[in-house]
Structure formats: C-alpha cells, structure tokens
Amino acid sequence: MPTAPVPRPPKIPTSVLVVIHTAALDVLLIERADKPGFWQSVTGSMDFVDEPPRATCIREVAEETGIVVGSPGVPPSALVDWDLRNVYEIYPMWRHRYGPGVTQNTEHVFGLQVPAGIPVTLAPREHLQHVWLPWQEAAGRCFSRSNAEAIRALPARCGAAR
Structure with a gap:
C-alpha cells in the first residue's frame, strides 16, 4: 500500500x-x-532556527551548485559575510511554503569568490541551467531586486573600481 x-x-x-x-x-x-x-544567485532558507547563516551558505552552495567551500581553490575565507541584511516581502506565489501569516523574510548577504572555470553541478529539481556573466549583465538578469542590488555592490565589496 502506498504511503x-x-x-x-x-x-x-x-x-x-x-x-x-x-x-x-x-x-x-x-x-x-x-x-x-x-x-x-544561490539562495536558501535556514534548515532550523539556530542554524548560523554561514553554515546555511555552505550547505546551500554545495546543494545548488556542487561547489564545496573548503575544497581546493575555495578556502573558507573565500566566503565573506557582507554584514548586509535585507528584509523583503515574500512573493505571494511562494508564501504557501511558510507558516500562516508569514509575509516577510530576512536575507543575509554573502559573497563567495571562486576560481574561473570551477565546475558547476546543478540540483536538477531546483535549477535548469547556469551562466557566468559580467557583473553588470548579471545584475540586469536577476528577477529579485535585492539580488540585483547585491551584484551591483560587488565591485565595491571587492575593492575594484569598475
């Protein structure tokens, strides 16, 4: 009998x-x-209330892209907490995933520098394809305003005048 x-x-x-x-x-x-x-970009919710944001990043990056923080070429120091928090309205199409009455999410923003050409292995149930784009073009392609703003801040975060 099926369960x-x-x-x-x-x-x-x-x-x-x-x-x-x-x-x-x-x-x-x-x-x-x-x-x-x-x-x-990679996003994901905490698995449990006390999960540290850094641990969530490491887990989500590995699950969604196959990139392992702490592997050769991607030292733990490559994952940088930007000390930026965004509070935004959860899109109505995704509110059913949350508890009753939950309409806002708090997002912790991080950057992860990886070597050019690093292999990416997507979670097929979550993502269809991936692309590497110059930061300006990437910001323009994001559907999320907070994601686009984070990408636009990348040159300043990396100390580049671009």
Missing part, C-alpha cells in the same frame, strides 16, 4: 543570498526550475 507523502515543515523566514563570483567579477546565475526565466 502518503510526509508534509514539509514551514520554511523559516530567514535566508541567505550568496553572490558567487570570480576575481574578474563574473557572476554565477542559476535559473529556477519552478519558475523558468527567473535567474538568481
């Missing part, structure tokens, strides 16, 4: 945004499987 699927617990309205980039400021964008045409 009913186990319901997922509501998402925690605290998440991370990780702008993955190269030294040349090319940015990795991934296309959402549940919304083709929606391009973004």
Whole structure:
C-alpha cells in the first residue's frame, strides 16, 4: 500500500543570498526550475532556527551548485559575510511554503569568490541551467531586486573600481 507523502515543515523566514563570483567579477546565475526565466544567485532558507547563516551558505552552495567551500581553490575565507541584511516581502506565489501569516523574510548577504572555470553541478529539481556573466549583465538578469542590488555592490565589496 502506498504511503502518503510526509508534509514539509514551514520554511523559516530567514535566508541567505550568496553572490558567487570570480576575481574578474563574473557572476554565477542559476535559473529556477519552478519558475523558468527567473535567474538568481544561490539562495536558501535556514534548515532550523539556530542554524548560523554561514553554515546555511555552505550547505546551500554545495546543494545548488556542487561547489564545496573548503575544497581546493575555495578556502573558507573565500566566503565573506557582507554584514548586509535585507528584509523583503515574500512573493505571494511562494508564501504557501511558510507558516500562516508569514509575509516577510530576512536575507543575509554573502559573497563567495571562486576560481574561473570551477565546475558547476546543478540540483536538477531546483535549477535548469547556469551562466557566468559580467557583473553588470548579471545584475540586469536577476528577477529579485535585492539580488540585483547585491551584484551591483560587488565591485565595491571587492575593492575594484569598475
């Protein structure tokens, strides 16, 4: 006899945004499987209330791209907390994933510098394809305003005058 699927617990309205980039400021964008045409950086919610944002970043980057923080070429120091928090309204199409009455999310923003040409392996249930773009073009392709703003801040965050 088939068993009913186990319901997922509501998402925690605290998440991370990780702008993955190269030294040349090319940015990795991934296309959402549940919304083709929606391009973004790596994002993800905390798995539990006390999960540190840095741990969430490391987990989400590995799950969504196959890039492992702490592997050769990607030292732990490459993941930088930008000490930036965005509070935004959760898109109505995704509110059903959260508890009743939850309409806002707090997003912790990080940057991750990786070597050019690093292999990317997408989670096929989450993303359709990926692309590396110069930061200006990447910012223009993001559907999320906070993601685009984070990418536009990348040159200043990296100390580059571009």
